[in-house]
Amino acid sequence: MSIVYDAAARTITLNTRESSYQMQIxxxxxxxxxxxxxxxxxxxxxxxLKKDVGFSPNPHALAAVTRGWSLDTLxxxxxxxxxxxxxTPSVCAVxxxxxxxxxxxxxxxxxxxxxxxxxGLPAAFDPAGEAETLSVTLADEVLGLEAExxxxxxxxxxxxxxxLRLRNTGKGALRLEKTASCCLDLPFGDWDLLHFHGRHAMExxxxxxxxxNGVMRLGxxxxxxxxxxxxxxxxxxxxATEDAGDCYGLMLVYSGSFELEAEKDQMGSVRxxxxxxxxxFSWTLQPGESFDTPEALLCFxxxxxxxxxxxxxxFLRRCLCRSPFSTAERPVLLNNWEATYFNFDRDKxxxxxxxxxxxxxxxxxxxxxxxxxxxxxxxxxxxxxVNEEKLPGGLEPLIRGVKELGLQFGLWVEPEMVSxxxxxxxxxxxxxxxxxxxxxxxxxxxLALDLSRSEVTDWIYETVAGLLRRYDIDYIKWDFNRSxxxxxxxxxxxxxxxxxxxxxxxxxxxxxxRLTAEFPHVLFEGCAGGGGRFDxxxxxxxxQIWCSDDTDPIERLTIQRGSCYGYPLxxxxxxxxxxxxxxxxxxxxLDTRAMAAMASGFGYELDPGRLSEEEKExxxxxxxxxxELEDFAREGDLYRLTELDDKRDYEAWQxxxxxxxxxxxxxxxxxxRANPRPLHLRLKGLDPAARYRLEGLETFAAYLPEPPxxxxxxxxxxxxxxxxxxxxxxxxxxxxxxxxxxxxxx
Ligand code: DGJ
Numbered sequence: 001m002s003i004v005y006d007a008a009a010r011t012i013t014l015n016t017r018e019s020s021y022q023m024q025i026x027x028x029x030x031x032x033x034x035x036x037x038x039x040x041x042x043x044x045x046x047x048x049l050k051k052d053v054g055f056s057p058n059p060h061a062l063a064a065v066t067r068g069w070s071l072d073t074l075x076x077x078x079x080x081x082x083x084x085x086x087x088t089p090s091v092c093a094v095x096x097x098x099x100x101x102x103x104x105x106x107x108x109x110x111x112x113x114x115x116x117x118x119x120g121l122p123a124a125f126d127p128a129g130e131a132e133t134l135s136v137t138l139a140d141e142v143l144g145l146e147a148e149x150x151x152x153x154x155x156x157x158x159x160x161x162x163x164l165r166l167r168n169t170g171k172g173a174l175r176l177e178k179t180a181s182c183c184l185d186l187p188f189g190d191w192d193l194l195h196f197h198g199r200h201a202m203e204x205x206x207x208x209x210x211x212x213n214g215v216m217r218l219g220x221x222x223x224x225x226x227x228x229x230x231x232x233x234x235x236x237x238x239x240a241t242e243d244a245g246d247c248y249g250l251m252l253v254y255s256g257s258f259e260l261e262a263e264k265d266q267m268g269s270v271r272x273x274x275x276x277x278x279x280x281f282s283w284t285l286q287p288g289e290s291f292d293t294p295e296a297l298l299c300f301x302x303x304x305x306x307x308x309x310x311x312x313x314x315f316l317r318r319c320l321c322r323s324p325f326s327t328a329e330r331p332v333l334l335n336n337w338e339a340t341y342f343n344f345d346r347d348k349x350x351x352x353x354x355x356x357x358x359x360x361x362x363x364x365x366x367x368x369x370x371x372x373x374x375x376x377x378x379x380x381x382x383x384x385x386v387n388e389e390k391l392p393g394g395l396e397p398l399i400r401g402v403k404e405l406g407l408q409f410g411l412w413v414e415p416e417m418v419s420x421x422x423x424x425x426x427x428x429x430x431x432x433x434x435x436x437x438x439x440x441x442x443x444x445x446x447l448a449l450d451l452s453r454s455e456v457t458d459w460i461y462e463t464v465a466g467l468l469r470r471y472d473i474d475y476i477k478w479d480f481n482r483s484x485x486x487x488x489x490x491x492x493x494x495x496x497x498x499x500x501x502x503x504x505x506x507x508x509x510x511x512x513x514r515l516t517a518e519f520p521h522v523l524f525e526g527c528a529g530g531g532g533r534f535d536x537x538x539x540x541x542x543x544q545i546w547c548s549d550d551t552d553p554i555e556r557l558t559i560q561r562g563s564c565y566g567y568p569l570x571x572x573x574x575x576x577x578x579x580x581x582x583x584x585x586x587x588x589x590l591d592t593r594a595m596a597a598m599a600s601g602f603g604y605e606l607d608p609g610r611l612s613e614e615e616k617e618x619x620x621x622x623x624x625x626x627x628e629l630e631d632f633a634r635e636g637d638l639y640r641l642t643e644l645d646d647k648r649d650y651e652a653w654q655x656x657x658x659x660x661x662x663x664x665x666x667x668x669x670x671x672x673r674a675n676p677r678p679l680h681l682r683l684k685g686l687d688p689a690a691r692y693r694l695e696g697l698e699t700f701a702a703y704l705p706e707p708p709x710x711x712x713x714x715x716x717x718x719x720x721x722x723x724x725x726x727x728x729x730x731x732x733x734x735x736x737x738x739x740x741x742x743x744x745x746x
Contacts, residue, residue: 002155003111003134009043012109012134014151016158019300023077023136027069028059029105031077031138031149033185037246038302048074048187053267057084073267075185078138078149078164080104081178088215088263088273090180091164093145096172104138104147115152116163118292120506122253122540124161124319130154144170144287158301159315164275164293168285175495176283180275182250182296187269189246190238193262194305194644196230196562201550201583203227203531204562206644210238211264219259219277222483223448223501224528225535231258232535232566235272236305242640243304243684249312250274251566253320254294255537256505257281280487282498297536305565306684310637313568316539317635323516323543325523326570329630330544331362331408332623333475333603338551338577340607342369342376345390350401355608357405359616360623363475363523363603364402365410370395372422377481378445381417382424384463395471403472410475410523411467415460416508417446417481431456433504435488443482444529451507452500453491461511468519478542480528505537512541525573525601534563534571544573544601551577551605552584553596554670554734557651560599561640569655570634573601576622578610590615592736594622595666600634602626629664629740632657639684641665649673656685660717663692663741669730682724683741686717692741714744 004013011034014021022035024045035044050068062069071085081089082101094100115126116133124131134151148165162182168174191211195218196204209216218233220226231252237245250272252258257277264270275293283291297315301308317326334356336349353364371387372380380387386394395411402409418425418432425432425447432447434440440447449456467473487500516524526533526542530549538545548559551574560572574597579587597603608616633655641652652667663686667679686692693714709728720741727737 002132002153005109005111006043009045011043011045012136014134014153014160015039016153016155016160018158018302021160025106026074028061030059030071031104031106031136033075033077033183036184036186036248036300038300050074059084075187075269076183078104078147078183079271079273080140087265087271088261089178090183090273090275091147091166092176092178093140093143093166094175094177095143095170099143102143102145102147103140104145105140107137107139107146109134109136115161116150118163118295120509121292121294122320122509122537123163123295124152124253124297124315125322126152127318130156139169143174144168144172145174154315154319157315157319158299158311159319160298161295162298163295165290166285166293167290168287171287173287174285176285176291177281178278179283179291179293180273181252181293182274182298184248184250184272184298185269186235186248186272187267189270191235191270192238192240194234194236194565195260196232196565198227198559198562200227200529200532201548202555203534203548203559204230205558206562206565208644211235211262211270213264215261215263217259217261220257221277221279223256223487223504224480224483224533225255225258225537226483227530227532229260230535230566231260231274233260233262233272233274234305234308234565235262235270241304242306242643245302245304247301247305247308248272249297249299249308249566251297251312251536252294253297253536253540254505255508255533255535257501276502280498281502283502284496284499294537306639309565312566313564313638316536317568317570320536321539321541321543323524323541324520325543327635330523330600330602331475332360332626333363333365333410334359334361334608335365335367335477335575335603335605337367338582338605342374344369346392346398346401349398352608353402353405353407356604357407359604359608359619361407361604363408363410365412365475365477365603366398367412367477368414368479370411379419379421381414381419381446382422384413384415384467399472408474409472410477411471411473412477412479413464413467414479414481415464416449416451418449419446430490433484433488434486436490438486440486443485446482448482448484450489450491450504451511452489452503453507457507457511461514464511464515465518468515468522473522475523475525477525477527477546480533509537516541527573531559531563534567536567539567539571544571546573546601550583551575552581552586553588553593553668554586555584556596557668557670560596561651561653564638569638570600572599573603574599575603575605576619577604578606588734589736590618591622592668592734594619595668595736595738598626598629598633600630632662633664636662637685641681641684649676650679652681654684660685660687660690661743665739665741666736667727668736669734672731672733672735676729679727679729680724681727682722683720686721686741687743688716688718688721690717691715691744691746692717692720693744695740695742696738
């Protein structure tokens with residue numbers, strides 16, 4: 001049993017293999033959060049001193065007995081509003097007669113096997129029958145509001161999921177104003193917030209900051225999780241490193257506007273909340289109706305950031321993403337975007353496809369520009385029929401040609417958008433979001449469709465399903481190239497306009513649910529101008545997401561590092577592109593580009609016709625190598641070998657197979673220096689008792705100024721873990737080395 005109720009202590013404890021999470025029902029029924037940390041037994045209620053703090057109010061029924069009990073100072077399992085806790089609220093509702101807030105008290109709880117599901121939202125599932133669900137119902141009888149707190153415990157995975165179901169149990173309408181998915185109070189400790197910010201072509205830059213006194217608030221108003229902030233953050237002990245120290249992760253399974261707040265209060269207690277963006281949000285519940293929040297995935301590890309990331313990686317691959325590709329081999333692809341942009345015709349595409357096949361690619365992807373009159377990015381979104389000028393005879397002959405080469409065929413679409421210059425817009429101008437009387441803001445010259453409307457989501461579903469039924473398509477790249485503005489829907493009454501942003505995200509999920517269920521054999525890759533929707537909500541449907549429009553391998557190292565604090569390498573779509581790079585102009589060696597891109601969604605995005613014979617031969621070798629390493633690289637544990645704030649001249653990461661029989665060490669020199677310090681790496685995750693054979697040391701010979709002293713080929717695991725490896729100096733532009741370790745037979 002991973003969930004234990006102690007009736008005498010009035011505690012409910014959730015145990016994973018290495019963590020414990022406890023709540024306690026207070027004297028008046030308020031639900032206190034008494035512990036989350038390393039696995040431990042006991043009643044942790046006594047950790048929290050019931051002490052009189054000036055200006056922190058007491059519940060009326062307790063005030064005569066003690067001034068030491070306050071919602072404002074004790075850790076809450078789900079904070080209310082307007083009832084004595086001045087810290088960040090999690091839930092706030094308003095009745096028709098203007099009573100506003102939430103003061104929630106225990107009604108009942110239930111423990112049951114399996115994993116709860118959410119209405120209309122992606123959520124983790126339970127593939128191995130290991131999850132246990134806790135449902136705790138709290139109520140505010142004055143408002144007629146019931147809050148069902150849902151938890152699922154995945155004991156062996158060290159993961160706890162949380163969500164909230166709010167119900168109107170009153171007689172009149174109830175307006176929800178704030179609905180956080182999760183509230184985590186940590187009364188003790190010295191915490192840093194590690195979060196992931198950025199911009200287009202520079203996503204998920206990790207930033208670690210000490211918690212300030214006050215509120216640190218991140219989020220998105222874009223109706224997309226966004227390039228700018230990611231719905232995932234970590235609170236880690238001030239001294240935590242990649243390999244030691246307490247860390248808490250909070251990941252939202254959501255792809256729309258969100259907020260994540262981290263508050264350090266007057267007593268030094270830290271509260272982390274996350275959920276739907278509350279600014280501009282409201283949701284009306286009629287009597288008897290309920291509302292589900294997105295799910296939050298919580299993980300605690302006592303042994304550093306690498307261990308925390310690994311738990312998320314395994315969990316997302318196995319328990320969140322429903323695509324059969326999540327844990328399967330993916331085809332190596334060649335995408336024509338950076339090879340041709342909009343400028344192509346059938347012959348050019350077939351020439352590229354033939355060359356791609358000769359390089360060893362397995363899937364050819366036709367990117368933007370194949371439909372309507374799309375010769376640049378100013379028209380035709382919505383007109384998902386073939387541009388016959390570029391592709392005479394339509395897609396069939398092209399797909400046939402690609403298939404005859406022995407390649408799979410993939411297609412780009414951006415179905416949530418519409419161009420003003422399109423047949424769709426001329427037929428249904430009201431399907432685009434826009435405030436009546438105001439010209440809507442354009443972004444990349446396009447408008448966004450109103451996915452809160454079922455006729456729009458039905459049309460998107462029919463359009464994409466129609467393509468998939470009509471053509472022999474193996475892969476879809478699903479793009480989304482603007483943030484949403486001008487939120488107004490003629491389909492919603494005035495008092496429900498605050499629901500629109502969330503309804504658009506629910507509309508998207510309804511389409512993805514239908515399409516991925518109907519076409520499980522199609523490999524879907526998410527994309528939003530690169531990584532503008534790189535989140536667990538999208539990963540529930542799509543096994544991989546194009547990580548960034550910046551394909552410069554050196555820039556990608558930080559983007560991919562930031563992405564992989566929470567998301568697995570197998571979710572990262574990454575391609576080798578041309579040098580000089582189209583975004584930065586930087587020149588990098590082909591091997592370095594391939595090493596940076598060797599995640600599971602691996603491919604090429606360049607014109608093979610411009611490659612030399614030597615480069616082509618190298619690419620053939622890279623694809624063969626990727627195939628050899630793919631399985632264990634996809635399923636293995638990722639270790640960052642450098643600390644975030646190291647002053648270093650290289651980036652290095654390692655993948656270790658589950659059995660510890662194999663490992664791959666990758667290193668790219670990011671700042672070649674005169675007279676550099678020795679390049680020394682301590683490896684991680686290996687079996688200290690094993691002996692490992694090292695292969696691949698010769699790969700970096702090209703960068704060595706003089707022949708290196710030969711390294712021994714066999715090391716003990718202990719030597720690699722505790723003493724490490726010192727690599728010879730490498731010179732030139734961005735050299736790299738990849739070392740493959742295999743357990744040596746005795
Ligand atoms: C943005 C994507 O991220 C690119 O890879 C490419 O598909 C373009 N859109 C096409 O418009």
